[in-house]
Amino acid sequence: MSIAAEQLPAPRRFDLSARAVAAARHHLLTLFAILALVYLLLPIAVVVAFSFNDPVGRFNFTWGSFTLDNWANPFGFPDLRGAVVLSLEIAALSSIAATILGTLIALALVRYHFRGRGATNLLIFLPMASPEIVMGSSLLTLFLNYSIPLGFATILIAHIMFNISYVVVTVRARLAGHDRHLEEAAMDLFATPWATFYRVTLPLIAPGVLAAGLLAFALSVDDFVITYLVSGSDQTFPLFVWGAARVAVPPQINVIGTMVFAAALVLMFLNIAFQWRRSPKGAA
Amino acid sequence: MAVEERSETGRVTRGREVADIRLERVTKRFDDVVAVDDVSLAIERGSFFALLGPSGCGKTTTLRMIGGFEEPTGGAIFLGDADVTGLPPYKRDVNTVFQSYALFPHLSIFENVAFGLRRRGQRGDPLKRRVEEMLELVALPGLGKRKPGQLSGGQQQRVALARALVNSPQVLLLDEPLGALDLKLRKQMQLELKRIQNDVGITFVHVTHDQEEAMTMADQIAVMNAGRIEQLGSPDELYERPRTAFVASFLGASNLLRGRAAGEGVVRLEDGTEVRVPAAALAGRTGPVAVGIRPEKIRLAAGESNMLEGVIAERSYIGVSTQYIAQTGTGSITVYAQNTDHGPSGLAAGDRVTLSWSPESTFVVDALEEERR
Ligand SMILES: Nc1ncnc2c1ncn2[C@@H]1O[C@H](COP(=O)(O)OP(=O)(O)O)[C@@H](O)[C@H]1O
Numbered sequence A: 001m002s003i004a005a006e007q008l009p010a011p012r013r014f015d016l017s018a019r020a021v022a023a024a025r026h027h028l029l030t031l032f033a034i035l036a037l038v039y040l041l042l043p044i045a046v047v048v049a050f051s052f053n054d055p056v057g058r059f060n061f062t063w064g065s066f067t068l069d070n071w072a073n074p075f076g077f078p079d080l081r082g083a084v085v086l087s088l089e090i091a092a093l094s095s096i097a098a099t100i101l102g103t104l105i106a107l108a109l110v111r112y113h114f115r116g117r118g119a120t121n122l123l124i125f126l127p128m129a130s131p132e133i134v135m136g137s138s139l140l141t142l143f144l145n146y147s148i149p150l151g152f153a154t155i156l157i158a159h160i161m162f163n164i165s166y167v168v169v170t171v172r173a174r175l176a177g178h179d180r181h182l183e184e185a186a187m188d189l190f191a192t193p194w195a196t197f198y199r200v201t202l203p204l205i206a207p208g209v210l211a212a213g214l215l216a217f218a219l220s221v222d223d224f225v226i227t228y229l230v231s232g233s234d235q236t237f238p239l240f241v242w243g244a245a246r247v248a249v250p251p252q253i254n255v256i257g258t259m260v261f262a263a264a265l266v267l268m269f270l271n272i273a274f275q276w277r278r279s280p281k282g283a284a
Numbered sequence B: 001m002a003v004e005e006r007s008e009t010g011r012v013t014r015g016r017e018v019a020d021i022r023l024e025r026v027t028k029r030f031d032d033v034v035a036v037d038d039v040s041l042a043i044e045r046g047s048f049f050a051l052l053g054p055s056g057c058g059k060t061t062t063l064r065m066i067g068g069f070e071e072p073t074g075g076a077i078f079l080g081d082a083d084v085t086g087l088p089p090y091k092r093d094v095n096t097v098f099q100s101y102a103l104f105p106h107l108s109i110f111e112n113v114a115f116g117l118r119r120r121g122q123r124g125d126p127l128k129r130r131v132e133e134m135l136e137l138v139a140l141p142g143l144g145k146r147k148p149g150q151l152s153g154g155q156q157q158r159v160a161l162a163r164a165l166v167n168s169p170q171v172l173l174l175d176e177p178l179g180a181l182d183l184k185l186r187k188q189m190q191l192e193l194k195r196i197q198n199d200v201g202i203t204f205v206h207v208t209h210d211q212e213e214a215m216t217m218a219d220q221i222a223v224m225n226a227g228r229i230e231q232l233g234s235p236d237e238l239y240e241r242p243r244t245a246f247v248a249s250f251l252g253a254s255n256l257l258r259g260r261a262a263g264e265g266v267v268r269l270e271d272g273t274e275v276r277v278p279a280a281a282l283a284g285r286t287g288p289v290a291v292g293i294r295p296e297k298i299r300l301a302a303g304e305s306n307m308l309e310g311v312i313a314e315r316s317y318i319g320v321s322t323q324y325i326a327q328t329g330t331g332s333i334t335v336y337a338q339n340t341d342h343g344p345s346g347l348a349a350g351d352r353v354t355l356s357w358s359p360e361s362t363f364v365v366d367a368l369e370e371e372r373r
């Protein structure tokens, strides 16, 4: 009894110090997390802040004074409007085309066994795996060999091509999570293949298709290397920024960048709100 | 409404033995696997038919060919008088309850059940009434607004059943529909399925690997093994007069003793004992055969015309019965003795015993060396 009583405090002290270490570890982790976030977010904060800058000179690198002029006049720089419009056009068209084609490819790859399925599965990864500079220069060679004039059409073709891979991968993941028998059940209940597709398959993969479309849009707006090689004299927004940076960096670039960032944030919050609205019902 | 009409015709035609489903020499090959091997069978209208067999014997494949999800490699499938081989599922008057239920997760229970009716152009009040009627039949009234994910396994199973039955198909296919349920619920659903089949009078084809389930529910059972049908018959036919060693051991326990046919209704065992069997059981067989006796048909005393001497090797008390294993000249024999009297019986391990059974309780199967694949 007495031995046991003497030994009791020791483990408790040990327990306390262990808890202190655990607490320190816990806070250390929080600290690291905050540092990592700052590291990620600081550049964005600078971009946003400098969109309100009235720079001294042509380069928006040092803080002059606060102004709203850039926001009142976001396209107040020669050729900027055309570049943004071209980027949006290419992004819209290429993401729509890639989403349709990629979804169909994903359906074929998951649902059907056909000759060359294994090869297709492998080839679809290539555009994601190979360096952009290789993709871009190969496409350029191809276009030149067939004397296709560089411009809108070639940019669009290139963007559709690299977007398809991402769409296939996204939609395929969504398809693989579903019971293969759902489509058989629909056909068993007198749905023709077409009715099966739009009543069962499409509603089930819709979230994946939407995500794939948005991803494709973002990748297209963002792309520089491939676009640079196949664009001829046309300029998308990233090409414009790069070209302008040699002679001037106008604050309007920051304004457009902030707008894109804000649009992405709004979409993200809409998505969260939508899921949050659905889940309480789902859990009931 | 339609259900009642069909149950009427079901009962009327049952007497005439109209085949609702006919398989003629159906074979299905997957690459080098022969899943279904030259199967022919006819399923009577309005009957509860079970396809019974171990895992991988081709039950699901057979069912899927009837449903139209797989094309036979050879042979033909008839629904009623119509050859449906090559018809897609949506053109067959057949509905399926899938093993995984396959309820549409994005649709409410009501819309799940209404799916088939809508595809056939039914709308408005008649549709609503029909769906609700069906949800009542499967004891799920008032759950129409929920999503499948909000129901228990047993409830999902009932929805899957309602979704198929609501279309009043000519034939209902069920692929191990109770496999995912726990034992108690399974027993309850067995009785309920049987009741519903009686009510609607539709031909049910039920796939299962559970012999007890098949015996409880089915009017006719086809025992499958390695892609072939070993034997087709009523539960008591299969149990009392199995024709192969596989059927004898798959449905309940049995003692199989090697021997040779020795004339009209007589088999000579390896130790020389002559066993009398029904003449029909031997069915013109000659040479090596095996004699089968169910353990509960053997008495631990003389008195019947077939007899063997032995020594009790093991005895285990199971409550309702006591199980003995006796060593005899032709191998060990299992006997189940009903504990009808108070207290344990007097036999213990080491005791000498005479086993006897009647010729009517004896069946004959092909010799054991030739055990099927
Ligand atoms: N789609 C398929 N591709 C290849 N082999 C298959 C396929 N479906 C079934 N099989 C094979 O056919 C045999 C019978 O399968 P199945 O009909 O599912 O058996 P059961 O339902 O009796 O368990 C098995 O050997 C299985 O591996």
Ligand SMILES: [Mg+2]
Residues within 6 Å of the ligand: B056, B059, B060, B061
């Ligand atoms: Mg199966």
